[in-house]
Amino acid sequence: MAATIEDTATTTSTAARAEGPRRRSGIGPLLLTTLTWIVAVGFFFPVLWMVLTAFKTEAAAYTDPPTLVFTPTLEQFRAVFDAGIGPYLANSLFATVVSTLLVLVLATPAAFAVSLRPVEKTQDVLFFFISTKMLPVVAAIVPIYVVVNEIGALDNIWTLIVLYTAMNLPIAVWMMRSFFLEVPKELLEAASIDGASLGRTLREVVLPIISPGIFATALICVIFAWNEFFFAVNLTAANAGTVPVFLVGFISSEGLYWARLSAAATLAALPVVLAGWFAQNKLVQGLSFGAVK
Amino acid sequence: MTTTLERPAAPPPASPNTTSSRSARTEGWVRRAPLLPALVFTIVVTQIPFLLTLWYSLQSWNLVRPGSQHFVWFQNYVAVFADSQFRTVALNTIVMTLGSVLIAVVLGLLLALLLDRHFIGRGVVRTLLVTPFLITPVAAALLWKTTLLDPTYGLINFVLGGQTFDWVSQFPLASVMAALVWQWTPFMMLLLLAGLQSMPGDQVEAARVDGAGAWSIFVELTLPHLRRFLELGIVLGAIYLVNTFDAVYMITQGGPGTASANLPFYIYQRAFLGFDIGQSAAMGVVVVILTIIVATFALRLVFRSFGAAGGES
Incomplete structure (x- = not known):
C-alpha cells in the first residue's frame, strides 16, 4: 500500500516537472520537506535538550541564554548513581520483564482461543477484556491499597508485577488476536490434513508466523510497564520503588539540580525510547487494540 | 473463518452418539481452556477492586480513625x-x-x-x-x-x-x-x-x-x-x-x-x-x-x- 502511494507521488511530481507552467511544484516539495524537518526537530528538541543537559555541569545548566557549547561530563550520571538510582532501575527492570513474560504466557493461549479456535461468546470475552482498559484506574486504587496493605504486600515488587500484568493483558490479547488472524487458514488446514498434532501445528506453523507479533506485543507491554507511575507511587516506597518514583524526589527539592535531574530523566527514558523506536510500526496497533494496523 | 476451522475439529463420524456428545463437551472445554487463565486473572485483579469500591463508597471510613468504619448508604x-x-x-x-x-x-x-x-x-x-x-x-x-x-x-x-x-x-x-x-x-x-x-x-x-x-x-x-x-x-x-x-x-x-x-x-x-x-x-x-x-x-x-x-x- 505504501509503495503504491509513493509511486503515485513520484509520478505526479515528474509529471508536474515536465509541464512548463507548474514549475512552482519543483520548489514546493523542497519547502515542505524543510518545514517538516524543522517541525520534527522542534518536537524532538526537548528530548535532545534533556540529553545535552545531562552531560553539563550544574553551572552550565543554568545560563541565560542557554549554553549550547560545553565540555561534556559524566559527573551527573555518577551523582545520580550515588544518590541511589541503581535499585530503582533494578526494580523497574524486574517488574517490567517479569510482568511482560507473565502477560505473554497468559495472553498467547487466550489470543489463540479467541482467534484461531473461537469458542462461543468469543465476542463477549473480547468485549470484557477491552472494557477493563476503559475503567479508570483511579477508581480501583483505594480498594487495591486497602487489600495490599491488609495482606502486607505494600512496597513489594510482586504487587506491581501483578498489577502491571493485569494492566497489559487486555492490550496483549487484542494485539495478538490481530496477529493470529493474519495466519493463513490454508496453512492450518494443510497441517491438519497432514495429521500434525495441535502442538506441532502451533510450534512449527503458527509460531514462526506470529513471532514478530509476539515481539511487538512484548515491546508495547515493556513500554507501559516501565512508564507506569500511579500504582508505583501509591503502593511502593524505598524497597520496591521504580524509576518514576525515584524521579519524584526532584520535585520536592526545588533546588538547582537540573543537570542531575536531566541525567536521571535520561536514564529513566532511555530503555523505553529504544524499545519504542523498534516498535514504532506497531505502537498504534497496540494502543488501538489492534483496530489499526 | 470459524467454519473452516471447525471442520477438522469435528468429532469423527464413526464414533457412537453418546461418546460424541461427551467428547463435544470436552472439546468445548479444551477450546476454552487456553482462555481461562487470562480471563480468571483479569477478573480477579480488575473486577474485585471495583466491587470493593462500590462497597466502600457506601461507608463512612477514614483510615486515620481506626474503627470509624460504618455503613452510611449514599x-x-x-x-x-x-x-x-x-x-x-x-x-x-x-x-x-x-x-x-x-x-x-x-x-x-x-x-x-x-x-x-x-x-x-x-x-x-x-x-x-x-x-x-x-x-x-x-x-x-x-x-x-x-x-x-x-x-x-x-x-x-x-x-x-x-x-x-x-x-x-x-x-x-x-x-x-x-x-x-x-x-x-x-x-x-x-x-x-x-x-x-x-x-x-x-x-x-x-x-x-x-x-x-x-x-x-x-x-x-x-x-x-x-x-x-x-x-x-x-x-x-x-x-x-x-x-x-x-x-x-x-x-x-x-x-x-x-x-x-x-x-x-x-x-x-x-x-x-x-x-x-x-x-x-x-x-x-x-x-x-x-x-x-x-x-x-x-x-x-x-x-x-x-x-x-x-x-x-
Whole structure:
C-alpha cells in the first residue's frame, strides 16, 4: 500500500516537472520537506535538550541564554548513581520483564482461543477484556491499597508485577488476536490434513508466523510497564520503588539540580525510547487494540 | 473463518452418539481452556477492586480513625455532589482531556499530512516525532516543569525573547496540557498516518486528473476517509488521558488550590493525603459511571473499526 502511494507521488511530481507552467511544484516539495524537518526537530528538541543537559555541569545548566557549547561530563550520571538510582532501575527492570513474560504466557493461549479456535461468546470475552482498559484506574486504587496493605504486600515488587500484568493483558490479547488472524487458514488446514498434532501445528506453523507479533506485543507491554507511575507511587516506597518514583524526589527539592535531574530523566527514558523506536510500526496497533494496523 | 476451522475439529463420524456428545463437551472445554487463565486473572485483579469500591463508597471510613468504619448508604455521594471543589475538578478533567486530545489531533493531522510524502529522511523524521510519546511521562513532566517552562532559565521563555513569564503558576492547567499535547501528538500522527496510507491512491489520482485542487481533494476525499481514524484517535486519546495523573502530580500538584487538579489527582489526594476511603471510593464510582458512558461509545467504535480493518467479527 505504501509503495503504491509513493509511486503515485513520484509520478505526479515528474509529471508536474515536465509541464512548463507548474514549475512552482519543483520548489514546493523542497519547502515542505524543510518545514517538516524543522517541525520534527522542534518536537524532538526537548528530548535532545534533556540529553545535552545531562552531560553539563550544574553551572552550565543554568545560563541565560542557554549554553549550547560545553565540555561534556559524566559527573551527573555518577551523582545520580550515588544518590541511589541503581535499585530503582533494578526494580523497574524486574517488574517490567517479569510482568511482560507473565502477560505473554497468559495472553498467547487466550489470543489463540479467541482467534484461531473461537469458542462461543468469543465476542463477549473480547468485549470484557477491552472494557477493563476503559475503567479508570483511579477508581480501583483505594480498594487495591486497602487489600495490599491488609495482606502486607505494600512496597513489594510482586504487587506491581501483578498489577502491571493485569494492566497489559487486555492490550496483549487484542494485539495478538490481530496477529493470529493474519495466519493463513490454508496453512492450518494443510497441517491438519497432514495429521500434525495441535502442538506441532502451533510450534512449527503458527509460531514462526506470529513471532514478530509476539515481539511487538512484548515491546508495547515493556513500554507501559516501565512508564507506569500511579500504582508505583501509591503502593511502593524505598524497597520496591521504580524509576518514576525515584524521579519524584526532584520535585520536592526545588533546588538547582537540573543537570542531575536531566541525567536521571535520561536514564529513566532511555530503555523505553529504544524499545519504542523498534516498535514504532506497531505502537498504534497496540494502543488501538489492534483496530489499526 | 470459524467454519473452516471447525471442520477438522469435528468429532469423527464413526464414533457412537453418546461418546460424541461427551467428547463435544470436552472439546468445548479444551477450546476454552487456553482462555481461562487470562480471563480468571483479569477478573480477579480488575473486577474485585471495583466491587470493593462500590462497597466502600457506601461507608463512612477514614483510615486515620481506626474503627470509624460504618455503613452510611449514599451519604458519600451526597457529599461528593455538594462538594464545589469536586465540580471544579470534574470540569478541569473535561477541559484537560478534551482540550489536549483535540489539539493533539489537529497537530497530529498536520504532521501526518507532512509525513505522507516521499522525501529524504522520512524514517528519521518519523522516529524523531515519535520520541516524545515514548518518554516516561514522569520524566517528560519534569522536563516541562523545569528546563522548558521555568521563568528564568526555561527554553520557552528564551525562545519567546527572553521574558520571565511564570507559565506554571499563571496558567497551571495549560502548562499541564502543554506536556500532554507534546506527548500525545505523535500518537495521533501515527494513527492518522496509517489512515492516510490506507487511502486508495487511484482515487486521488483520478481527482487530480479531473483538475481538483489540493484543498478540495483534502476536504472531499481525504477528510471523509480519515473520519474513522479521527474518531478513533479522539476516543482512544480521551480514554488514556482521562486517567492523567503523572503530569498533574509532577508539574503543579493540582495547584494553585484546585486550579489544575483533575479527578484522578483529586481522588488520590482524598484517599492518600486525606485518608477518606469512603468519599474517594464514591468519587471513583462517579468517575466510572462517567467513563462507562464514554466507553460504550468507544467500544462500539473500536469494534466497528476492527471489523472494517479486515478481521472477522
